[in-house]
Amino acid sequence: MAETTEKPPKDIESEDEEEQTFESLGLDGRLIRALNKKKIDKPTPIQQVAIPLILQGKDVVARAKTGSGKTFAYLLPLLQKLFTLEPKKKLAPSAIVLVPTRELSQQVYTEVSSLIELCRVPLKVVQLTSSMPAPDWRTALAALPEILVTTPACVKKCLSDGVLQPTSIDESLEILVLDEADLLLSYGYEGDIKALTPHIPKRCQCLLMSATSSDDVEKLKKLILHNSYILTLPEVGDIKDEVIPKNVQQFWISCSARDKLLYILSLLKLELVQKKVLIFTNTIDMGFRLKLFLEKFGIRSAVLNSELPQNSRLHILEEFNAGLFDYLIATDTSKSKENEDNGESSIEPKKSKKHAKHKADSEFGVVRGIDFKNVHTVVNLDMPQSAEGYVHRIGRTGRAYSTGASISLVSPDEMAIFEEIKSFLGDDEKDDSNLIPPFPLLTKNAVESLRYRAEDVAKSVTKIAVRESRAQDLRNEILNSEKLKAHFEVNPRDLDLLKHDKALSKKPPAPHLRDVPDYLLDATTKEASKTVKLARAAMGNTNPACRHGFKRKSKKNKDPLKTFTAEGHKRARRGGMKQEGKDGNGNHRQKKRKT
Ligand SMILES: Nc1ncnc2c1ncn2[C@@H]1O[C@H](COP(=O)(O)OP(=O)(O)OP(=O)(O)O)[C@@H](O)[C@H]1O
Secondary structure, eight states: OOOOOOOOOBOHHHHHSSOOOTTTTTOOHHHHHHHHHTTOOSOOHHHHHHHHHHHTTOEEEEEOOTTSOHHHHHHHHHHHHHHHSOOOOOSSOSEEEEOSSHHHHHHHHHHHHHHHHHHTOOOOEEEEOTTSOHHHHHHHHHTOOSEEEEOHHHHHHHHHTTSSOHHHHHHHOOEEEETTHHHHTTTTOHHHHHHHGGGSOTTOEEEEEESSOOHHHHHHHHHHOSSEEEEEOTTTTTOGGGSSOTTEEEEEEEOOGGGHHHHHHHHHHTTOSOSSEEEEESSHHHHHHHHHHHHTTTOOOEEEOTTSOHHHHHHHHHHHHHTSOSEEEEEOSOOOHHHHHTTOOSSOHHHHTTTSSSOOOTTOOSSTTOOOSSOOEEEESSOOSSHHHHHHHHTTSSGGGOOEEEEEEEOGGGHHHHHHHHHHHTOOTTTTOOSSOBOSSOOHHHHHHHHHHHHHHHHHSOHHHHHHHHHHHHHHHHHHHHHHHHHHHHOGGGGGGOOSOOOOSSSOOOHHHHSOOGGGOOHHHHHHHHHHHHHHHHTSOSOHHHHTTOBOOOSOOOOTTTOOOHHHHHHHHTTBOOEEEEOTTSOEEEEOOOO
């Protein structure tokens, strides 16, 4: 590979002064119209600087904070470049977008497909994942797509299996994107990327997009880039306190590890945080423990982790984004309790999970880069294991300059990592910057009022109950995933009919736990809860499904697992979004959404 000769960092601040539009960036009218249909009319700062440079054919390394619109920053000029390429039969794609996880691959694929559709251009995009059988790869690539979205591991496999010929790549490849470049190497893809680099032609334009800077990005730059422009948004730059978007308010709560369930219950039950809420745990068992615990108080949530089949994971993300449930518990390391006990690392899932009974997915990434829609609050029930992990978690709220908040529950054992995170963000005790102040809305009294109930219920969520629920959930999801796979390929909209926040325990929550009696609430908490509700109301409709434009239907629906018909598909297409309920015995039934 050619050596990297970096151009001086581009000064973005000076360009910020005059208001830029997509037109002034030189973007094709078809793309602008497509964006307008998506209600996007103004470029974000990273788009303002990256798009013209990429259109000029420059190699670009762009670093901008989470949720700042990096995907369109490269996709728009990439598509425009393909619009103008001479139409000739090419045996390999003209553009390859490499991402670290399957979820991201799906997300990027969806974005490109939608832009292509809206622009009405005859471009083809395919997505390859390692779970697809090799013949499917051949079929997908035989359609001669212009764009390939995949992970580095898949590209390497394509090369070694002869599905992609090095000579074809050399002839065809015009643009290569490494999205979430700061994460690619930590997912263990270095060898895979090295297998591709000798085949990247000199003329190929290379783009590296990342949210944080790291040695890994530097390594990739050396490996891939020829002559790059380095773009760093000024508000990210070296000013670490602004790695987190300004529109996200960060808080912390000091509590013992034992009290974490009590605290999260207090936050949710007393309605002191804005929905939707994304809660992070470090182990899958903890995720299930929390789900079971909240369930006893009538709080429904869904879990998302690397153990679930891919179809289920993608569907959980879709449903959460569509606003069909408010609480999602995500485990963002593939470290299960068992593996922790074995001392296995979660950093390189590709190597570590081979012998697990149900293999956790090496290409799973719930946090990194996923565009969660309308998450108002991120809660760290467990603290992440690194400052970068914190940045990526918190970055799931405050997307595209919407507002958000994060609350970290920090036990004494986690104080060291909390201090490390604060110093990474530039929080300096000496200058009283206090970037992460204590969460002001939860009083000691409010917590104590729930302690007795919470501790009682927490005791009932035993290790065995967690293990059984985890196994049950996995069985259900595998069953769903396999049964539904073929059906959903034909009727993708039927996915809407499945729900993932079903209760795991057989008993319905006891009424005294479901509703917090008024006498338990102090005046401060009532006031705080009212303020949160008012703020929520001021932000728009409080019915999540309505917020996303789905109409309720009054007609009763059937369990989609038992009613695979084309009818169901038509119903969904006509706009009926239904919600599945569950009775106390764990049986599915359909019910109308309560408003
Ligand atoms: N110009 C724009 N105006 C309004 N919204 C935008 C604009 N560009 C992108 N978005 C929206 O902003 C959200 C975040 O964009 P994107 O996922 O590209 O962020 P990102 O910078 O890649 O974040 P991360 O580093 O977390 O992956 C998306 O929902 C996207 O549709």
